[in-house]
Amino acid sequence: MGVFLTITSPVFSEIAITLTEHATNFLPDEVLLFETLGKMNEVRPFKLVFFLDVSDSSRGEVGRKLAVALDLVTAKGLLDFLSSSPVIRWIGSHRYGRETTLIRFMQGCTV
Numbered sequence: 001m002g003v004f005l006t007i008t009s010p011v012f013s014e015i016a017i018t019l020t021e022h023a024t025n026f027l028p029d030e031v032l033l034f035e036t037l038g039k040m041n042e043v044r045p046f047k048l049v050f051f052l053d054v055s056d057s058s059r060g061e062v063g064r065k066l067a068v069a070l071d072l073v074t075a076k077g078l079l080d081f082l083s084s085s086p087v088i089r090w091i092g093s094h095r096y097g098r099e100t101t102l103i104r105f106m107q108g109c110t111v
Helices: 031-043 056-075
Strands: 014-019 047-052 087-091 102-106
Touching: 047 056, 056 087
Parallel strands: 014 047, 047 087
Antiparallel strands: 087 102
C-alpha cells in the first residue's frame, strides 16, 4: 500500500496482474488479494487488468477458465469495489519463443 500511495501521475488508471494458466485455478480463493485491491481502489480508483501469460495454443481455453474464475470472484462480492468490469489481455512471452506483445482479448468479462 505504501508504494501505491506514492503514485502521483495524473494518467494512472490501471492495475495489472499477470497470471499463468496455473494461477487462474486459484484466483477465486485469493480473498486477501481482492480485499487489498479494494482498499487500494478506495485511495485511488483504477481499472483492473489481467494479463494472461500463456502459449498461443491455450489462449481460448485459459481465457474461458479465467472468465469462470472471475465469475466466481464476482459471485463472492470480491469485485464490488470496481466501477467497471476487469479486462483480460494476452501478453506474449519469451518463454514461448515470441516477442512481448499485448493483444486485447475482450473488453470485459462476464461480470
